[in-house]
Amino acid sequence: MSDPTPNSARPRTIVEKIWDDHVVAPGTDGAPDVLGVDLHLVHEVTSPQAFDGLRERGLRVRRPGQTVATADHSIPTTDRSLPIADEIAATQVKRLEDNCREFGVPLHGIGSPHQGIVHVIGPELGLTQPGMTIVCGDSHTATHGAFGALAFGIGTTEVEHVLATQTLLQRRPKTFEVRVDGALHPGVTAKDIILSLLSRIGVGGGTGHVFEYRGSAIRGLGMEGRMTICNMSIEGGARAGLIAPDETTFEYVHGRPHAPQGEAWDAAVEAWRRLPTDEGATFDRSIAFDAGELTPMVTYGTNPGMGFPITDRIPDPASLADANQRSSLQHALDYMALTPGEPILGKPIDVVFVGSCTNSRISDLREAARMLRGRRVADGVRMMVVPGSTEVKRQAESEGLSSIFTDAGAEWREAGCSMCIAMNGDQLSPGQYSVSTSNRNFEGRQGKGGRTFLASPLTAVASAVTGRLSDPRALL
Amino acid sequence: MSTAVREPFREVTSAVVPLPRNDIDTDQIIPARFLKTINRAGLGEQLFHDWRYLADGSPNPEFVINRPEMAGRSVLVVGDNFGCGSSREHAPWALAAWGIRAVISSSFADIFRNNALKNGLLPIAVSPEELERIVAIVRDDPDAEITVDLEAQEVRLPDGGSIGFTVDSFARRMILDGTDELGYLLAQEPALEAYERAHPPRVSTLAAE
Numbered sequence: 001m002s003d004p005t006p007n008s009a010r011p012r013t014i015v016e017k018i019w020d021d022h023v024v025a026p027g028t029d030g031a032p033d034v035l036g037v038d039l040h041l042v043h044e045v046t047s048p049q050a051f052d053g054l055r056e057r058g059l060r061v062r063r064p065g066q067t068v069a070t071a072d073h074s075i076p077t078t079d080r081s082l083p084i085a086d087e088i089a090a091t092q093v094k095r096l097e098d099n100c101r102e103f104g105v106p107l108h109g110i111g112s113p114h115q116g117i118v119h120v121i122g123p124e125l126g127l128t129q130p131g132m133t134i135v136c137g138d139s140h141t142a143t144h145g146a147f148g149a150l151a152f153g154i155g156t157t158e159v160e161h162v163l164a165t166q167t168l169l170q171r172r173p174k175t176f177e178v179r180v181d182g183a184l185h186p187g188v189t190a191k192d193i194i195l196s197l198l199s200r201i202g203v204g205g206g207t208g209h210v211f212e213y214r215g216s217a218i219r220g221l222g223m224e225g226r227m228t229i230c231n232m233s234i235e236g237g238a239r240a241g242l243i244a245p246d247e248t249t250f251e252y253v254h255g256r257p258h259a260p261q262g263e264a265w266d267a268a269v270e271a272w273r274r275l276p277t278d279e280g281a282t283f284d285r286s287i288a289f290d291a292g293e294l295t296p297m298v299t300y301g302t303n304p305g306m307g308f309p310i311t312d313r314i315p316d317p318a319s320l321a322d323a324n325q326r327s328s329l330q331h332a333l334d335y336m337a338l339t340p341g342e343p344i345l346g347k348p349i350d351v352v353f354v355g356s357c358t359n360s361r362i363s364d365l366r367e368a369a370r371m372l373r374g375r376r377v378a379d380g381v382r383m384m385v386v387p388g389s390t391e392v393k394r395q396a397e398s399e400g401l402s403s404i405f406t407d408a409g410a411e412w413r414e415a416g417c418s419m420c421i422a423m424n425g426d427q428l429s430p431g432q433y434s435v436s437t438s439n440r441n442f443e444g445r446q447g448k449g450g451r452t453f454l455a456s457p458l459t460a461v462a463s464a465v466t467g468r469l470s471d472p473r474a475l476l
Numbered sequence: 477m478s479t480a481v482r483e484p485f486r487e488v489t490s491a492v493v494p495l496p497r498n499d500i501d502t503d504q505i506i507p508a509r510f511l512k513t514i515n516r517a518g519l520g521e522q523l524f525h526d527w528r529y530l531a532d533g534s535p536n537p538e539f540v541i542n543r544p545e546m547a548g549r550s551v552l553v554v555g556d557n558f559g560c561g562s563s564r565e566h567a568p569w570a571l572a573a574w575g576i577r578a579v580i581s582s583s584f585a586d587i588f589r590n591n592a593l594k595n596g597l598l599p600i601a602v603s604p605e606e607l608e609r610i611v612a613i614v615r616d617d618p619d620a621e622i623t624v625d626l627e628a629q630e631v632r633l634p635d636g637g638s639i640g641f642t643v644d645s646f647a648r649r650m651i652l653d654g655t656d657e658l659g660y661l662l663a664q665e666p667a668l669e670a671y672e673r674a675h676p677p678r679v680s681t682l683a684a685e
């Protein structure tokens with residue numbers, strides 16, 4: 001059953017193709033479809049209650065071989081040979097280790113050469129492949145969509161469902177085409193593309209939809225830039241965002257530890273080539289813009305949709321007609337202590353964070369290091385560079401990037417989520433401003449009372465060097 | 477289907493906790509530093525923590541849920557796009573632990589809505605105009621009681637009016653019956669076995685090092 005033969009008459013989007021290929025049982029009598037899951041990623045924060053649920057019902061993990069765990073959110077990014085000082089975090093990490101052992105789930109925990117942010121290690125290990133369904137108790141699971149996988153975040157109850165059955169009850173999402181053509185100017189990056197999209201549609205703009213990013217600007221990006229874009233789909237309200245696989249994708253996956261090999265590789269690539277959206281398939285919604293018109297972007301408010309070109313001035317709530325929007329903007333500017341009409345360029349900053357599943361891969365660190373080389377972090381500014389995985393850390397060290405960071409006065413740390421979510425003690429003090437390459441600028445996200453400007457790694461480095469929010473194009 | 481795992485739920489009548497702000501994200505509902513817990517206990521005290529407590533840890537008297545009359549209320553009325561951001565199920569757990577049974581907004585983030593429904597917390601989406609109408613009623617009479625009726629899928633207002641809403645039909649049945657999805661999924665075993673036979677795993681997390 002299932003695997004409905006593609007209806008050749010009707011052109012389908014990549015989302016529809018992946019969906020049709022994973023229906024275990026179609027929804028009947030008002031129920032959603034039961035959807036099969038190819039890969040389930042697990043981390044310490046959203047899994048303990050799910051494993052408890054299995055124990056309460058006397059269930060096993062149905063497919064440990066399609067499940068993989070790591071510790072990333074609450075672990076320290078300082079010396080790993082020391083025990084975790086935060087007792088509650090230590091208990092949570094220990095619980096993950098115990099659960100993985102009890103249920104036979106492979107774990108790349110602290111001390112493993114494959115430890116890292118869950119969305120960095122999946123692709124790195126070749127576990128993330130085109131055409132798959134991938135889930136994780138984490139909203140940035142959309143990152144894996146860069147490979148042409150349908151990847152989305154789930155809650156802890158659903159984590160339990162997947163552990164127990166390797167399936168989920170899901171309703172078919174609507175599709176949203178995001179077309180970006182043209183070529184990026186120097187100093188403008190994938191991060192600026194996604195921040196620009198979010199500023200256009202707002203944080204709820206994609207609710208109920210899956211984004212498909214298309215167009216020549218997207219095709220022109222490497223896998224890491226594509227991951228940066230898909231990563232922040234959830235910031236536009238979409239649970240998933242994906243990019244059809246192409247030669248760039250295949251080249252990235254080829255030869256990775258869990259990638260198919262030999263004949264299996266050839267067969268896989270042949271199947272992957274059939275995934276892209278058919279000519280004539282329709283989307284529920286569409287938006288298009290030109291990459292050539294983009295400049296470096298930065299957020300000024302308290303959600304990722306409150307962003308603009310770095311050369312703009314802080315908007316005036318009084319100019320908004322809608323009362324709710326007006327009060328939301330006012331609330332955000334009060335929190336950020338910004339004044340309508342003031343330029344954001346030149347705003348003094350305290351901390352620069354280069355890291356997170358959005359921008360902590362090797363190409364991000366190479367770009368950051370290239371700009372930082374021969375320069376110094378400004379006095380009074382703390383710059384933290386946190387690689388996305390232990391493997392990225394190793395690679396950056398072997399390429400000499402880490403010494404560029406430390407020579408410039410930045411901190412070079414162990415892999416993890418770190419100040420993206422500030423669960424592990426890496427955090428802002430109240431009132432501090434950070435320029436951060438992560439994905440969320442919500443109130444208190446990087447520490448209670450902390451204020452976050454989201455930007456690209458280049459903008460982060462330029463700001464670190466000057467001590468003020470700066471346009472990276474001046475330093476190219 | 478499966479046996480009940482929680483109390484069946486039909487309707488709730490309560491005065492309202494008004495928090496008419498747009499885009500309230502799950503980091504506000506429950507800040508990340510409280511996610512280090514390995515169970516669900518105590519989350520009610522951390523609900524809206526950074527809005528609710530001042531720097532010295534004392535309750536912020538200005539914040540709505542700290543007002544004495546809010547205690548015991550079970551309907552929260554919020555602005556658009558409630559629950560955006562992180563997928564943490566700790567958000568509905570914290571709301572439910574505090575005593576909230578239904579949240580009324582003009583829209584909800586997808587993952588939050590899913591998570592809420594799985595915990596018997598009702599995300600009630602009404603039109604922006606209807607939301608404004610509810611907010612206005614509460615502004616005029618802060619103690620006005622409203623009823624959220626899941627069976628009839630309507631919000632009944634003190635002025636005798638009512639507002640219809642829809643909740644995902646499957647989730648609604650589960651909440652009305654007090655059952656959960658896992659029972660339903662486990663009952664799909666034959667289909668699951670057939671699917672697994674036809675779809676060998678695409679990748680193994682066990683192989684390769």
Ligand code: SF4
Nearest residue numbers: 140356357417420421
């Ligand atoms: S880096 Fe940040 S966004 Fe990514 S998984 Fe970790 S906490 Fe979540």
